[in-house]
Amino acid sequence: MTTTTIPKLTDIYKTHPLDIPTNKLNLDSLQQLPDTYDWIQPDAFPSFRDPNISLSDSVPLIDLSLPNAPHLIGNALKTWGVFQVINHGVPISLLNSMESFTNTLFDLPSPHKLKAARTPDGVTGYGLPRISTFFPKRMWSEGFTIVGSPLEHFQKLWPNEYSKYCDITEEYSREMKSLCGRVIWLALGELGITREDVNWAEANGDFKTSNAVIQLNSYPVCPDPDRAMGLGAHTDTSLLTILYQNNTRGLQVLREGNRWVMVEPVTGALVVQVGDLLHILTNGLYPSSAHQAVVNQNRKRISIAYFFGPSESAEISPLNKLVTPTQPLLYPTVTWTEYLRKKAQLFNNTLSSIRLSAPLTGALDINDHNQVKV
Numbered sequence: 001m002t003t004t005t006i007p008k009l010t011d012i013y014k015t016h017p018l019d020i021p022t023n024k025l026n027l028d029s030l031q032q033l034p035d036t037y038d039w040i041q042p043d044a045f046p047s048f049r050d051p052n053i054s055l056s057d058s059v060p061l062i063d064l065s066l067p068n069a070p071h072l073i074g075n076a077l078k079t080w081g082v083f084q085v086i087n088h089g090v091p092i093s094l095l096n097s098m099e100s101f102t103n104t105l106f107d108l109p110s111p112h113k114l115k116a117a118r119t120p121d122g123v124t125g126y127g128l129p130r131i132s133t134f135f136p137k138r139m140w141s142e143g144f145t146i147v148g149s150p151l152e153h154f155q156k157l158w159p160n161e162y163s164k165y166c167d168i169t170e171e172y173s174r175e176m177k178s179l180c181g182r183v184i185w186l187a188l189g190e191l192g193i194t195r196e197d198v199n200w201a202e203a204n205g206d207f208k209t210s211n212a213v214i215q216l217n218s219y220p221v222c223p224d225p226d227r228a229m230g231l232g233a234h235t236d237t238s239l240l241t242i243l244y245q246n247n248t249r250g251l252q253v254l255r256e257g258n259r260w261v262m263v264e265p266v267t268g269a270l271v272v273q274v275g276d277l278l279h280i281l282t283n284g285l286y287p288s289s290a291h292q293a294v295v296n297q298n299r300k301r302i303s304i305a306y307f308f309g310p311s312e313s314a315e316i317s318p319l320n321k322l323v324t325p326t327q328p329l330l331y332p333t334v335t336w337t338e339y340l341r342k343k344a345q346l347f348n349n350t351l352s353s354i355r356l357s358a359p360l361t362g363a364l365d366i367n368d369h370n371q372v373k374v
């Protein structure tokens with residue numbers, strides 16, 4: 001009998017190490033923008049320096065406690081792939097604790113943060129954004145990635161106080177997981193999908209064996225924000241991403257492939273974004289939205305992304321009910337780890353590289369606009 005080993009989420013980059021060293025990552029001390037940070041926007045995306053950044057459009061803001069919230073979610077995901085949510089049930093005090101702990105982490109002196117540096121072939125720990133290798137210039141940000149328990153890294157950062165930070169992270173993960181489950185079922189329900197249609201979501205649809213990654217992002221004050229980029233344009237690989245941003249603007253989403261729309265911070269709101277796996281699962285009906293994060297001269301910005309995905313063994317393919325004569329099968333079956341590995345090579349071209357046929361309906365496949373010209 002042959003046994004196939006399913007790769008773990010934490011092993012995905014063993015074959016694709018990140019070859020940019022983290023040890024020079026100290027943006028706080030820079031008074032002038034070094035040439036290595038003078039951002040070149042990929043041809044496939046509109047300029048981020050454009051003063052005409054769309055002011056007329058705004059990302060939908062949905063009150064989850066309203067009876068028509070499911071309908072609003074369905075519409076927002078079809079047309080934008082992203083929305084902001086309020087009355088989501090996650091305690092505001094927990095969001096505040098998570099924000100303050102994230103600030104505490106990034107405020108540590110650089111050599112101290114490097115004690116928990118991510119290894120070149122690893123996923124967790126402190127370092128540059130993984131996508132750095134796909135851009136010719138560096139991004140004005142630093143990050144910390146958590147998969148499962150952060151205990152080992154937190155013990156290195158805070159030998160005496162690690163347990164309180166582990167507790168906050170654990171509670172945050174629990175709340176985010178439950179919100180993701182709630183939003184996914186509402187979103188799928190709007191497409192006529194029931195729990196029985198999604199066999200890998202477990203018998204009662206509670207995603208017991210799901211996986212998640214928490215990404216803490218910090219964008220220090222930048223001496224020349226019109227020339228620098230915090231996090232380059234990308235889509236997330238998750239099913240769903242829930243993002244908390246502090247009260248500082250920076251997140252922009254790509255609208256109709258031709259303009260950036262700022263996601264204005266709203267106190268207590270969370271940003272919900274479709275990831276590539278939900279795009280595949282819904283056969284392109286809910287598009288994963290390209291986004292980027294810009295920086296500013298006066299305020300330090302932080303964001304906390306919770307990437308929600310299936311278990312390592314779950315096979316994700318377009319749901320049968322969403323494959324019709326007018327919307328033929330667009331994608332093959334993938335697992336999250338297979339897809340992440342592909343993305344580590346092909347980045348923004350991953351989704352189009354696996355696509356089986358062109359979409360026939362008017363459904364917006366935003367990744368057509370996202371393709372990086374190579």
Ligand SMILES: C=C1C[C@]23C[C@@]1(O)CC[C@H]2[C@@]12CCC[C@@](C)(C(=O)O1)[C@H]2[C@@H]3C(=O)O
Pocket residue numbers: 123129130131132145213215234235236237238307340343
């Ligand atoms: C599971 C993951 C999603 C992510 C890559 C990663 O392996 C761990 C970090 C995630 C992150 C955070 C910053 C932006 C992003 C594109 C990146 O470079 O690392 C995402 C990745 C993703 O969604 O593909």
Ligand SMILES: O=C(O)CCC(=O)C(=O)O
Pocket residue numbers: 215217231236243245250251291292293302303305
């Ligand atoms: O900082 C932000 O607003 C965006 C972060 C993000 O896109 C990510 O972590 O994937």
Ligand SMILES: [Fe+2]
Pocket residue numbers: 234235236291305
């Ligand atoms: Fe993202």
